[in-house]
Amino acid sequence: MASQLIPEELLERVAQRFKTLSEPIRLQLLNQMMVTSDEMSVMQLVEETGQQQANVSKHLTLMAREGILVRRKEGQKVYYRINDPSIHGICTLVCGRLQQEVDSNLELVEKS
Template sequence: MARPAAVPPAQPLTRDMLTRAAEMIKCLGHPLRLRLVEGLEAGELSVTALQEYTGAPQAQVSQQLAALKARGIVDCRRDGAFVYYRITEPRVHSILNCVRACDRP
């Protein structure tokens, strides 16, 4: 039997966009990192605040914030003893909204 034709979807992401998108998404695909960006949604927070918010140990919070920062998802500024993180990747907000739209099409 003839095999079904491949139906190439319109406008696929370029290889590069796809790779970068996958990296960003992968970075969000971690419970603590996802919680962190959730915490940062309303604005910037210090590492201490994020520690309290997530309940995770300090080192882990710092590590995962570093991972998020390395991918350009967040950035930080220092103010005295505190370092404040904020979201810099605008798509994060919409992705969080998608995630919250649980199981509803």
């Protein structure tokens, strides 16, 4: 049946993609790059996120391996940017939904 929303062959990959997005620091990094809408060096991202350099580097390397980011080396610096155009929409959808949930809960609290 080709009418599957998630084709059997993609199941593992889809899960993997979500797993990659399931870490706050990685979302922070992606968020920075989306807001900047440009490539950013590791150091810039370290500063923006306040995380350890080694840690940031690990997460960037991981996301690059997953195909979410691309890496460009220039001199001693390495620039990363988002390679997956769907990331923006995905995050927008999830955030929209979660914001709704938060708002509904607030409403409930206020009503009580």
